[in-house]
Amino acid sequence: MAVCTGCSLLCDDIEVSIDGRRIAKTKNLCRKGFGRYRSLTSDRSVPRVDGKQVGIDEAISRAAEMLRDAKRPLLFGWSCSTLEAQRKGIELARKTRAIIDDTSSICQGEIVDMIIRGELPTCTLDDVRNYGDTLIFWGCDPSSSHPRHMSRFSYFPRGEKLQRGHEEDRTAFLIDIRTSPTAKILAGNFIQISPGGDADLIEAMLAVLDGKIPKVRDKKAMISMITTLKKADMGVIFPGLGLAYSLKGRMDRLKALVSRLNETTRYNVIPMVGHYNMRGFNQLLFDETGFINRVSFGDGVDHGPMYSVVEALKSCDLALVVGTDPISSLPAGIAKALARVPMITLDPHRTLTTELSRVVIPTALSGIEAGGSALRMDGVRIEFDPIMKSEYPSDEEVLSKILEEI
Amino acid sequence: MVSVMEIYQLTPKLNCKKCGLPTCMAFAVALLAREKQIEDCTPLLEPKYEEKLKKLREVMAPVAGATETGLIIHEDRCYGCGNCVVACPVNVANDPKGSAIGLGPKSDKVILVVEDGVVKCLNPKECRRFGPNRILCNLCTATCPSKAIEFV
Ligand code: SF4
Ligand code: SF4
Ligand code: SF4
Numbered sequence: 001m002a003v004c005t006g007c008s009l010l011c012d013d014i015e016v017s018i019d020g021r022r023i024a025k026t027k028n029l030c031r032k033g034f035g036r037y038r039s040l041t042s043d044r045s046v047p048r049v050d051g052k053q054v055g056i057d058e059a060i061s062r063a064a065e066m067l068r069d070a071k072r073p074l075l076f077g078w079s080c081s082t083l084e085a086q087r088k089g090i091e092l093a094r095k096t097r098a099i100i101d102d103t104s105s106i107c108q109g110e111i112v113d114m115i116i117r118g119e120l121p122t123c124t125l126d127d128v129r130n131y132g133d134t135l136i137f138w139g140c141d142p143s144s145s146h147p148r149h150m151s152r153f154s155y156f157p158r159g160e161k162l163q164r165g166h167e168e169d170r171t172a173f174l175i176d177i178r179t180s181p182t183a184k185i186l187a188g189n190f191i192q193i194s195p196g197g198d199a200d201l202i203e204a205m206l207a208v209l210d211g212k213i214p215k216v217r218d219k220k221a222m223i224s225m226i227t228t229l230k231k232a233d234m235g236v237i238f239p240g241l242g243l244a245y246s247l248k249g250r251m252d253r254l255k256a257l258v259s260r261l262n263e264t265t266r267y268n269v270i271p272m273v274g275h276y277n278m279r280g281f282n283q284l285l286f287d288e289t290g291f292i293n294r295v296s297f298g299d300g301v302d303h304g305p306m307y308s309v310v311e312a313l314k315s316c317d318l319a320l321v322v323g324t325d326p327i328s329s330l331p332a333g334i335a336k337a338l339a340r341v342p343m344i345t346l347d348p349h350r351t352l353t354t355e356l357s358r359v360v361i362p363t364a365l366s367g368i369e370a371g372g373s374a375l376r377m378d379g380v381r382i383e384f385d386p387i388m389k390s391e392y393p394s395d396e397e398v399l400s401k402i403l404e405e406i
Numbered sequence: 407m408v409s410v411m412e413i414y415q416l417t418p419k420l421n422c423k424k425c426g427l428p429t430c431m432a433f434a435v436a437l438l439a440r441e442k443q444i445e446d447c448t449p450l451l452e453p454k455y456e457e458k459l460k461k462l463r464e465v466m467a468p469v470a471g472a473t474e475t476g477l478i479i480h481e482d483r484c485y486g487c488g489n490c491v492v493a494c495p496v497n498v499a500n501d502p503k504g505s506a507i508g509l510g511p512k513s514d515k516v517i518l519v520v521e522d523g524v525v526k527c528l529n530p531k532e533c534r535r536f537g538p539n540r541i542l543c544n545l546c547t548a549t550c551p552s553k554a555i556e557f558v
């Protein structure tokens with residue numbers, strides 16, 4: 001059985017048959033995961049320094065040299081690399097007195113932070129499958145982002161206490177701004193809100209929980225939803241990016257709702273983390289520094305919004321990018337600022353970021369060509385072995401070499 | 407998706423019974439249910455129905471890949487999410503340690519599996535919609551987020 005590192009579900013029931021270096025047949029991989037496996041033979045990056053193809057060792061040495069000379073490097077990415085590589089990354093940040101940040105600072109960081117600090121109750125996806133009888137998907141579309149979420153863990157499968165699965169034992173609600181593919185499955189329990197309307201919806205839900213009439217258009221539907229939510233044996237809320245963006249800076253509202261629901265029954269929160277090991281980076285950095293992201297190792301450990309990738313770009317003189325493609329994914333203005341900083345990029349594939357980098361170091365695809373471990377979206381550690389040999393070094397090996405050379 | 411009425415309009419409307427059924431309407435229903443072939447209507451093969459035959463072949467082409475139960479898979483739309491695999495009651499009954507609990511199927515008696523990122527139909531004869539005692543089960547299609555599977 002192989003593990004898929006296509007998203008933070010880290011599905012570990014994948015069957016793969018290989019023929020030399022070609023993936024001959026796969027079972028149980030969703031389309032997204034299959035895409036990752038298939039990418040093995042497409043668009044691989046090549047070692048380059050200043051636009052010229054070089055040997056991989058030369059690229060690594062040049063990267064070490066640049067990091068040694070930099071005054072204020074930014075080490076960014078990490079969410080698509082193994083725990084072992086992330087550990088090396090943090091070590092490298094300490095050694096080079098760098099700023100280190102990952103994609104969570106522009107993603108689900110706030111919610112993950114509250115979970116790691118114990119401010120929001122959480123559970124594992126296996127608990128959800130066995131006991132989660134009432135679910136709320138909020139500001140997310142699992143059918144597109146985590147295709148096997150509903151079939152493996154949350155809605156459809158039979159669990160220890162839920163032998164009839166979704167047919168009788170589970171209820172799921174979806175709160176979102178648009179009629180997504182998931183909304184089509186949960187049609188009867190889809191609550192459509194306007195963009196930014198999440199906080200208002202929470203106030204309305206709190207009002208009903210307090211026995212008041214909510215200030216919403218469909219009062220009846222709201223009251224009936226809350227009646228169902230209160231009857232749960234174990235409820236789970238899955239916040240997605242939509243909720244994270246909408247509640248930015250007002251996360252106390254989510255906390256208030258969860259604790260209010262917990263006065264009657266048990267509710268847990270599992271954020272719909274996208275990249276396969278963002279949760280792992282957050283946990284590792286937290287264990288070492290007390291913060292999940294946005295850390296500067298300049299003078300001891302410092303933390304704050306000025307060390308988020310967005311702000312740090314303004315002051316850094318070098319960026320090391322590992323396992324992410326910020327030039328394509330960051331807002332255009334920030335991507336432009338990043339493109340002005342000399343970049344060293346570790347990536348298995350050619351991306352817009354590798355195209356604009358001074359130094360490109362190709363690495364092995366984790367889960368396929370390289371082993372390691374990662375934390376699933378619920379914080380459960382999943383280990384994986386490579387399923388084939390690779391001509392490329394892993395992120396961890398490259399970072400170790402850089403560390404040695406500095 | 408093609409309808410019975412549409413197919414009926416393209417039959418010779420002779421009610422000649424040469425196909426073994428009492429009416430052309432019954433033939434249209436049987437054609438859609440995969441119980442009869444276009445060629446079973448011999449008059450349709452005569453030159454004067456050439457136009458109708460051509461049209462009928464065209465409208466039936468999209469459902470050509472349907473199984474004996476009428477299940478069609480549009481691979482291009484499938485996410486490989488496996489909702490249908492886990493929701494199918496036959497999969498659940500035949501594979502309690504695999505698809506019933508959300509994992510990849512561990513039994514070869516399942517109907518639906520995901521291979522290379524898209525769903526495949528393995529044992530259509532196990533489907534509740536197959537054979538004389540069929541029932542109108544639709545759990546696989548109702549749980550599909552992209553309408554990648556349908557019944558004709
Ligand atoms: S749901 Fe995620 S981890 Fe599972 S197979 Fe799909 S991409 Fe891979
Ligand atoms: S119709 Fe019912 S029995 Fe047949 S494949 Fe679909 S879910 Fe399974
Ligand atoms: S047919 Fe639909 S439910 Fe089944 S795997 Fe494909 S997208 Fe999912």
